[in-house]
Amino acid sequence: MDFALSSEQLEIRELALKFAKNEMIPHAQEYDEAGTFPHEIFRKAWELGLINTCIPAEYGGTGFSSVDSVIISEALAYGCMGMNTSFMANDLALLPIVIGGSHEQKKKFLEPFTQDFKIASFCLTEPGNGSDAGGIKTQIKDGGDHWIVSGEKMWITNAGYADLFVVYGTIDPNLKHKGISAIVVDPKSPGIELGKKEDKMGHRSSDTRGVRFNNVKVPKENMLGKPGEGWAIAMKTLDHSRPLVASSALGGSARALELCIQYSKERIQFGVPIAKHQAIQFMIAEMGMKVEAARLLVHKAAWLCDQGAHNTEIASYAKAFASDSCMQITTDAVQIYGGYGYSKEYPVEKLMRDAKLIQIYEGTSQIQRLVMARELLK
Amino acid sequence: MANVLVFTELHDGHVKPVTLEILGKLAGQTADVAVIGDIAADQVAELAKHGAQNVHKLKGANLDKYSPEGYANALAEFIKSKSYDYVFAGATSMGKDLLPRLATKFDAGLASDVVNFTMDGGSFAGTRPLFAGKCLAKVEITGPKPHFVSIRPNALGMTANPTAGAGAAADVNANAGEIRAAIKEIIKAASTKVDLTEANIIVTGGRAMKNAENFQILEKLADTIGATVGASRAAVDSGFAPHSMQVGQTGKTVAPSLYIACGVSGAIQHLAGMRTSKVIVAINTDPDAPIFTRADYGIVGDLFQIVPILTEEFKKLLGK
Amino acid sequence: MNIFVCVKQVPDTETKITPNGDGSFIETASIKWIMNPYDEFAVEQALLVKQANPAANVTVVRVGSVKDTEALRTAMAMGADEAVLVEAVDNLDSYSIAKALKGAIEKTGKKPDIILTGKQAIDDDALQVPQILAEMLNLPSVSVIVGFELAGNTVKVKREVEGGALEVYEVATPVLLAANKGLNTPRYASLPGIMKAKKKPMAQFSLADVGVSDADRRVKYSGFKLPPEKPAGKKFDATDATKQKDVVAQVVGLLRTEAKVI
Numbered sequence: 023m024d025f026a027l028s029s030e031q032l033e034i035r036e037l038a039l040k041f042a043k044n045e046m047i048p049h050a051q052e053y054d055e056a057g058t059f060p061h062e063i064f065r066k067a068w069e070l071g072l073i074n075t076c077i078p079a080e081y082g083g084t085g086f087s088s089v090d091s092v093i094i095s096e097a098l099a100y101g102c103m104g105m106n107t108s109f110m111a112n113d114l115a116l117l118p119i120v121i122g123g124s125h126e127q128k129k130k131f132l133e134p135f136t137q138d139f140k141i142a143s144f145c146l147t148e149p150g151n152g153s154d155a156g157g158i159k160t161q162i163k164d165g166g167d168h169w170i171v172s173g174e175k176m177w178i179t180n181a182g183y184a185d186l187f188v189v190y191g192t193i194d195p196n197l198k199h200k201g202i203s204a205i206v207v208d209p210k211s212p213g214i215e216l217g218k219k220e221d222k223m224g225h226r227s228s229d230t231r232g233v234r235f236n237n238v239k240v241p242k243e244n245m246l247g248k249p250g251e252g253w254a255i256a257m258k259t260l261d262h263s264r265p266l267v268a269s270s271a272l273g274g275s276a277r278a279l280e281l282c283i284q285y286s287k288e289r290i291q292f293g294v295p296i297a298k299h300q301a302i303q304f305m306i307a308e309m310g311m312k313v314e315a316a317r318l319l320v321h322k323a324a325w326l327c328d329q330g331a332h333n334t335e336i337a338s339y340a341k342a343f344a345s346d347s348c349m350q351i352t353t354d355a356v357q358i359y360g361g362y363g364y365s366k367e368y369p370v371e372k373l374m375r376d377a378k379l380i381q382i383y384e385g386t387s388q389i390q391r392l393v394m395a396r397e398l399l400k
Numbered sequence: 401m402a403n404v405l406v407f408t409e410l411h412d413g414h415v416k417p418v419t420l421e422i423l424g425k426l427a428g429q430t431a432d433v434a435v436i437g438d439i440a441a442d443q444v445a446e447l448a449k450h451g452a453q454n455v456h457k458l459k460g461a462n463l464d465k466y467s468p469e470g471y472a473n474a475l476a477e478f479i480k481s482k483s484y485d486y487v488f489a490g491a492t493s494m495g496k497d498l499l500p501r502l503a504t505k506f507d508a509g510l511a512s513d514v515v516n517f518t519m520d521g522g523s524f525a526g527t528r529p530l531f532a533g534k535c536l537a538k539v540e541i542t543g544p545k546p547h548f549v550s551i552r553p554n555a556l557g558m559t560a561n562p563t564a565g566a567g568a569a570a571d572v573n574a575n576a577g578e579i580r581a582a583i584k585e586i587i588k589a590a591s592t593k594v595d596l597t598e599a600n601i602i603v604t605g606g607r608a609m610k611n612a613e614n615f616q617i618l619e620k621l622a623d624t625i626g627a628t629v630g631a632s633r634a635a636v637d638s639g640f641a642p643h644s645m646q647v648g649q650t651g652k653t654v655a656p657s658l659y660i661a662c663g664v665s666g667a668i669q670h671l672a673g674m675r676t677s678k679v680i681v682a683i684n685t686d687p688d689a690p691i692f693t694r695a696d697y698g699i700v701g702d703l704f705q706i707v708p709i710l711t712e713e714f715k716k717l718l719g720k
Numbered sequence: 721m722n723i724f725v726c727v728k729q730v731p732d733t734e735t736k737i738t739p740n741g742d743g744s745f746i747e748t749a750s751i752k753w754i755m756n757p758y759d760e761f762a763v764e765q766a767l768l769v770k771q772a773n774p775a776a777n778v779t780v781v782r783v784g785s786v787k788d789t790e791a792l793r794t795a796m797a798m799g800a801d802e803a804v805l806v807e808a809v810d811n812l813d814s815y816s817i818a819k820a821l822k823g824a825i826e827k828t829g830k831k832p833d834i835i836l837t838g839k840q841a842i843d844d845d846a847l848q849v850p851q852i853l854a855e856m857l858n859l860p861s862v863s864v865i866v867g868f869e870l871a872g873n874t875v876k877v878k879r880e881v882e883g884g885a886l887e888v889y890e891v892a893t894p895v896l897l898a899a900n901k902g903l904n905t906p907r908y909a910s911l912p913g914i915m916k917a918k919k920k921p922m923a924q925f926s927l928a929d930v931g932v933s934d935a936d937r938r939v940k941y942s943g944f945k946l947p948p949e950k951p952a953g954k955k956f957d958a959t960d961a962t963k964q965k966d967v968v969a970q971v972v973g974l975l976r977t978e979a980k981v982i
Binding site: 029030033034036037040041069070071072084086 | 790793794797908909910911914915918
């Protein structure tokens with residue numbers, strides 16, 4: 023049993039935190055307000071090796087473990103949960119290739135991401151299918167020497183900037199889960215129409231939009247695995263991605279906690295710093311407890327993944343607990359800051375807005391509980 | 401009683417005030433002054449008034465401009481010819497650069513940036529801030545003599561009624577020796593103001609200044625009261641002011657008599673750099689800004705309204 | 721070309737400093753250590769020289785405790801080739817540190833062409849080591865540099881002095897230069913850099929190995945204490961535009977009559 027991070031992991035965390043503090047936090051408010059895509063910050067993070075942590079070393083990646091990835095992701099989310107959504111979306115899109123791709127596909131699709139700064143999108147959700155991912159309607163039809171993709175995707179992160187899409191569709195809706203397939207699509211292909219950028223409550227700097235595929239021709243060799251293997255690939259992807267998404271919530275929580283500790287020592291009410299008032303102490307204690315518990319869950323879920331062990335149940339605990347507690351922590355942070363907390367001049371209201379999304383995307387907190395129950399009761 | 405040499409720099413022909421502060425504090429010791437080059441009679445008189453017995457004017461080739469090697473060689477040769485127990489200088493740009501090299505020529509110790517000291521029984525014991533002023537510690541020097549001390553400007557203050565010394569000035573033949581690092585050129589700063597570290601009054605702008613142009617209202621205030629303008633790290637990082645203006649742990653540590661902080665919130669790292677200011681005035685819209693916990697006089701209000709009024713009121717007071 | 725960079729590990733600027741029990745130093749147990757910020761500029765400058773002269777070798781040297789070697793690892797992750805560590809207590813004086821650095825540099829058997837340091841370490845703020853080391857090695861030095869140009873074996877540097885004026889020096893190597901903020905923008909240690917740093921050599925010596933003993937201590941610190949807290953000041957509300965003039969006049973009056981600073 024060992025809870026300590028390796029000296030390497032400590033250095034990685036140090037670098038990512040330094041980047042968050044110097045490059046992300048000073049700009050987070052401004053990007054949030056204007057809803058600007060953090061292109062240059064994204065590129066800088068890529069140059070330092072903080073992006074695409076899932077790419078194996080043999081394809082030019084850093085060869086990081088899941089634990090390494092969640093450490094980085096927590097630190098970057100500490101800088102800005104919104105920007106980190108864009109950063110993380112690369113991993114979410116590339117993971118299906120890492121998991122389900124052939125050696126040739128990995129060489130072809132992953133290596134360019136290590137050589138140049140590139141952006142990827144993961145296209146799963148549809149207007150009518152969010153939590154019910156099995157009900158996907160986007161069709162992948164055999165067009166002889168190519169596939170034809172048609173359908174509509176929604177809430178696609180990075181879509182407006184992507185160099186690569188990983189699209190989930192079905193070869194036959196009647197096959198349900200068994201028809202689902204994953205395919206790599208070039209966003210510049212004819213027939214792809216991008217929707218307008220969503221005007222969101224939080225994560226405003228990340229680019230989110232709908233994507234319509236109008237009979238888009240895709241090379242045969244772009245199918246990941248065999249047709250119909252998409253669901254299995256998606257499920258394995260989730261085992262990797264849930265700890266990652268959970269770590270993003272954790273980063274936001276850690277930042278809220280830190281801000282509250284600082285503020286409560288400075289803010290004077292009734293003649294003493296508010297940190298001397300028990301009402302505030304209890305809220306801060308609660309925050310600290312949840313941050314630590316979430317971190318343990320996130321690290322364990324990632325560690326199990328690295329061991330090749332079944333982590334579905336723990337990963338769902340991590341995702342639900344980290345995001346739900348992030349919502350609670352950031353809400354309390356606004357409470358501790360009082361009137362200032364509600365003002366955009368101070369950083370906590372943004373944290374509260376950003377927290378909400380993590381309870382929703384990549385499997386809502388309710389879906390996570392279904393997964394937990396299924397695992398517990400099977 | 402100790403034999404002490406105080407090295408003084410001249411600024412536009414004038415003895416730097418820190419020299420006079422040191423001389424005043426050395427009352428009871430035998431204090432000489434060394435200067436490189438010539439010094440006017442009125443300045444010798446000023447030194448004598450504050451306690452200088454002898455004023456040694458070190459003159460020789462290649463000493464017209466400062467160089468760490470030339471000055472250190474010349475002073476070392478002179479000091480070796482005498483028997484000083486201590487050599488003091490101001491912790492100025494030059495003092496900080498020169499003294500460590502000079503002390504090492506004697507394999508001697510140097511207590512740098514001292515803010516207060518005693519000479520009980522002719523033996524030095526100083527106080528100096530460490531960790532950018534977050535701590536104070538007693539500092540003593542051991543090993544071969546003379547012992548070297550640099551004193552932070554404005555820290556000791558002027559002695560009200562100094563004991564005068566003889567003030568006998570004499571030339572000394574000095575030898576700069578080999579100079580490998582020599583000044584080729586001096587690029588004058590845009591500002592002719594006293595450096596922040598030596599300024600008696602400082603006006604600082606924080607993030608609330610919003611942009612570089614707005615610093616003009618601080619310049620106006622500074623012109624009125626003879627102050628130097630500084631900036632907080634937040635203002636420097638936002639590009640409102642150059643780093644040479646930054647006050648704080650990663651900028652300059654200052655100790656003026658009056659420090660006026662405008663729109664500075666008072667982050668720990670800023671407070672560390674200015675906490676030894678004698679009197680602090682803070683202007684900030686946030687009544688709970690941490691800067692108010694350090695301020696002797698806090699004004700809660702918008703700096704863009706308050707600063708111009710402040711400038712006018714100072715003008716009235718100073719009859720300008 | 722042999723470039724040496726002397727780095728120190730110091731408490732993070734945000735760290736709260738408290739004197740230890742007997743006032744002999746500060747509490748070091750819970751301190752987060754970082755590379756002295758000014759040393760980062762020195763490391764970056766060395767790496768810039770190396771970029772222009774790929775044959776150059778950059779060695780980072782540090783004197784300090786071994787419990788955490790953050791500063792050296794960071795420098796190597798940024799791109800320095802190798803490191804030398806001299807094990808010592810954290811509160812060694814400047815003379816001893818300079819002598820240890822000299823010994824460590826000599827131990828490498830490499831003749832330095834350029835030695836870079838930060839202009840000061842933000843722990844003891846003594847601003848002594850660069851010049852002492854230069855004098856010990858009989859090298860010219862320029863401190864507080866904000867500009868650096870290397871042409872052949874001549875370095876043109878700008879030294880920042882009072883009021884922001886710049887002294888321009890031209891010096892032939894070998895030379896020691898002490899960096900100030902503004903000299904360059906230090907790069908981050910990239911993740912691949914961190915991985916590579918693991919495999920870079922780090923030599924380790926004791927103080928005795930480099931010829932330093934207790935007899936080399938020149939400056940003794942004791943009685944560490946927190947600076948005295950100021951008594952609470954006076955606060956005036958000038959948010960109401962009609963009261964501003966009165967408030968300001970009152971403060972200006974107090975500055976003359978009470979504080980006596982104007």
